[in-house]
Amino acid sequence: MEYMDAGTLDGIFRANGPFSEASPAHIAYQVLNGLKNLHEHNIVHLDIKPSNLLVSKDMKVKIADFGVSKIVHGDVWSLGVTLLELHAGHFPFFPAGKKPTNWKELVLVICFGEFRGSIRGIQQLHQVLLGEGTE
Numbered sequence: 001m002e003y004m005d006a007g008t009l010d011g012i013f014r015a016n017g018p019f020s021e022a023s024p025a026h027i028a029y030q031v032l033n034g035l036k037n038l039h040e041h042n043i044v045h046l047d048i049k050p051s052n053l054l055v056s057k058d059m060k061v062k063i064a065d066f067g068v069s070k071i072v073h074g075d076v077w078s079l080g081v082t083l084l085e086l087h088a089g090h091f092p093f094f095p096a097g098k099k100p101t102n103w104k105e106l107v108l109v110i111c112f113g114e115f116r117g118s119i120r121g122i123q124q125l126h127q128v129l130l131g132e133g134t135e
Contacts, residue, residue, distance in 0.1 A: 006057045008064075009086060010050035018089035027053070027086065030061040031079050038063070048078035050086060 006012060009027065013019070019027075031053065038045060045052075045063060052065040081092060090096040093109050100106035 002056070002060075002062075004054035004056050004060070004062055006055040006059075008051050009053040009055055009061070009082075012055060013050055013086055019086045021087070023059075024083040024087045026059060027061050028079065028083055031063065031082075032076075034061075034063045035076065035079065046078075049082055053082070 031048070035045070035048075043066075045066060047065060047067070048063070052063065054062045054064045084092040091099040093106070094100065100109065
């Protein structure tokens with residue numbers, strides 16, 4: 001693998017704050033291509049998050065840390081949460097500065113708790129990913 005000289009998306013996010021609208025679309029395109037390649041070989045990463053996405057200075061993105069990967073299917077949800085975090089400036093579904101401590105907490109908040117994110121932000125991200133309204 002080539003040297004990714006800008007570190008991780010998490011490091012860039014911590015240094016520079018939330019990403020512009022266009023950045024998550026560019027990141028998603030690259031990560032989805034990587035996931036497609038993995039899924040064609042029946043491999044699922046299972047831990048897509050900003051700290052596991054390496055970046056070069058020209059914003060090429062590579063998937064890293066396959067420690068919990070398995071031979072099955074299902075990473076797209078994790079990528080969506082990652083993109084929402086990068087765009088919103090904090091982990092979605094929770095107040096700024098709070099992240100779930102485990103999967104059970106996350107599932108309970110998503111299914112039964114109050115949604116604390118921005119519906120407008122999600123709609124805007126959806127439009128960006130579909131290539132609509134990016135003038």
